[in-house]
Amino acid sequence: MATLTAAHPLYLAEQVRELERRFIAAESDGFALMRRAGEAAYQLLRARWPQARRLCVLCGGGNNGGDGYVVAALAAADGLAVDLIALKPVHSLAGDARRAAELAAEAGVEPVAWHDELTLDGEVIVDALLGTGATGAPREPFAAAIEQINAAERPVLAIDVPSGVDVDTGEILAAAVNAAITITFIGDKPGLHTGAALDVVGDVIHDALGTRALDVADVRPVGWLQDRTWLRQALPRRTPNSHKGAHGHVLVVAGAPGMGGAALMTSEMVARVGAGKVSLATDAAHVAASLTRFPEIMARGVRGAPDLAPMIEAANVIAVGPGIGSGAWGEAALASVLSADKPCVVDADGLNLLVKHWQGTRRDDWVLTPHPGEAARLLDCSTAEVQRDRRGAVIALQRRWGGTVVLKGAGTLITDGERLELCPYGNPGMASGGMGDALTGIVAGLLGQLGEPDLAARIGVMIHALAADAAAADGGERGLLASDLASYARLLANP
Incomplete structure (x- = not known):
């Protein structure tokens, strides 16, 4: 079989979690990787919507929510107004996600607990609700938050994956956030490039965050994104x-x-x-x-x-x-x-x-x-x-x-x-x-x-x-x- 260069590997969610675990172990600082993810997402947001002065950031638990808290902190430090909405109470967060929430608090951004009557007023909405580890149809209150995001008809930046999309298959089991851009980290995922997901992912940007997945030889890609070269x-x-x-x-x-x-x-x-x-x-x-x-x-x-x-x-x-x-x-x-x-x-x-x-x-x-x-x-x-x-x-x-x-x-x-x-x-x-x-x-x-x-x-x-x-x-x-x-x-x- 002919070998063609310039390959772009694709990994399943479980593989990306293993890659992330390896990279964190090598750095001995998982929060540094989370900060890089939040910084990459925020820089992309500013490049795409430079005139935006007010953001609405919705955060779940876990690392995906932590990335969102970093975005909120950076935006506040940059002088933007930030509506930070927490789907999980901050006191229930652990590890790096908890540190990210504290970073947002230090920047003067206090989260508001999600409730169904909330109005999403940001010029740009950041979806940091559900990451690659989510399985099955979104449950409440995430399902209601997804519905509200889509009803707001504002441009959305999805962090790692639009909430509701299966990154392995591209399936949407119930509803998913309709994003204008999705920035995905470490390894790119097949489900962002095929099937029903293509209706909601918008422009997909992959940022390896300074890592090299192909250097981890025993975590083999499940596929490759084609390149016109x-x-x-x-x-x-x-x-x-x-x-x-x-x-x-x-x-x-x-x-x-x-x-x-x-x-x-x-x-x-x-x-x-x-x-x-x-x-x-x-x-x-x-x-x-x-x-x-x-x-x-x-x-x-x-x-x-x-x-x-x-x-x-x-x-x-x-x-x-x-x-x-x-x-x-x-x-x-x-x-x-x-x-x-x-x-x-x-x-x-x-x-x-x-x-x-x-x-x-x-x-x-x-x-x-x-x-x-x-x-x-x-x-x-x-x-x-x-x-x-x-x-x-x-x-x-x-x-x-x-x-x-x-x-x-x-x-x-x-x-x-x-x-x-x-x-x-x-x-x-x-x-x-x-x-x-x-x-x-x-x-x-x-x-x-x-x-x-x-x-x-x-x-x-x-x-x-x-x-x-x-x-x-x-x-x-x-x-x-x-x-x-x-x-x-x-x-x-x-x-």
């Missing part, structure tokens, strides 16, 4: 003497009767990311349109396995599934592809046919690209279960089906069983028909050139998402079409 590493310039045969011959098997659009979009993306040759096996009714729109693509109408066999023989990578339907045409097409034992990308109807006819099949040389609904069928569970723990779902998919699995959606996840990556790019404009077909084509086109399914999937997901971001930046998210990505994908494939 990987494009240049994975896609170097071609040599002057290269030729089309050196860049892959990709066969797209797509487009049962009446579904030619999927075939066209997939094929175009294969070509736009640089495949040397592109063939399209589709229903005969779509051939004329294919040749008119893309004369560079070798389109042929196929009625069944005998027509498909020579096309499969000529290709070295196959993309199958978009628009093949669930009937006899699609079944025969997928059966032919699977029996060829060539690297392939399977999506859309191809995934549903796998569930129907090829249960128990595992391969190392394929890439599966399900959306949450398709993932649920592949795992024989509900879509809601997939979305509750997307990281767990993509791992389960890879264990059951093998190869490399791409779980699409907000915060797309990719794993080959050894390494898990999370894509931080993309936008809501991608929620439109054909986007999955575009991804299939991009991954297949890269697979033909790179030869590694996992690398093609990882880089393909990034190109797909970054192309959508570029298209949205030029024309907006609403009305973004899959075919809009083609020219941007070509640029990104030439970093």
Whole structure:
């Protein structure tokens, strides 16, 4: 598997607590780490809202609340008015959190005990209610405080995590604080970058507080946040003497009767990311349109396995599934592809046919690209279960089906069983028909050139998402079409 540098590790909450314990032991001063966290949060707040003169800081117990008390102390020392609201009585605090509360008191900030009639008047609200150690749905009085924060409609800085978000999974069990910015400490967390959490985390800023988590070798990251600098590493310039045969011959098997659009979009993306040759096996009714729109693509109408066999023989990578339907045409097409034992990308109807006819099949040389609904069928569970723990779902998919699995959606996840990556790019404009077909084509086109399914999937997901971001930046998210990505994908494939 190709190794790409500039990696950004992701850790579960329990791992971050262990890292924090190690770093505190090394410094012999846990309060110093808490002060650095509060200082980082306050500096971020001042940089984002420099005109704010009044803050409302809500503190729970434990270290997260302690960070909030440090913010309150710093803000008061800076001349800001601070409304400090305590969800836990100060006398019940212990350790570093108690010291932080005393620091706020020394700065002249006295906490007010939470009650339901409180009005949150700060120009900026600081959420230091529930940290990464919180589990389950928020209980009272935290649930009421979360409701009040959101009702105030003021910008919110969340410390470490918006209260109510599960930092391991991204799940929101009941309600969560809707933050404008989340600053998270020590190690970054997967749940801040995928699933329902993306609706509430705002801009996520990671501050290691001067520590180096990767130096703790026995606490291994559970995943890595992707970095667009990987494009240049994975896609170097071609040599002057290269030729089309050196860049892959990709066969797209797509487009049962009446579904030619999927075939066209997939094929175009294969070509736009640089495949040397592109063939399209589709229903005969779509051939004329294919040749008119893309004369560079070798389109042929196929009625069944005998027509498909020579096309499969000529290709070295196959993309199958978009628009093949669930009937006899699609079944025969997928059966032919699977029996060829060539690297392939399977999506859309191809995934549903796998569930129907090829249960128990595992391969190392394929890439599966399900959306949450398709993932649920592949795992024989509900879509809601997939979305509750997307990281767990993509791992389960890879264990059951093998190869490399791409779980699409907000915060797309990719794993080959050894390494898990999370894509931080993309936008809501991608929620439109054909986007999955575009991804299939991009991954297949890269697979033909790179030869590694996992690398093609990882880089393909990034190109797909970054192309959508570029298209949205030029024309907006609403009305973004899959075919809009083609020219941007070509640029990104030439970093």
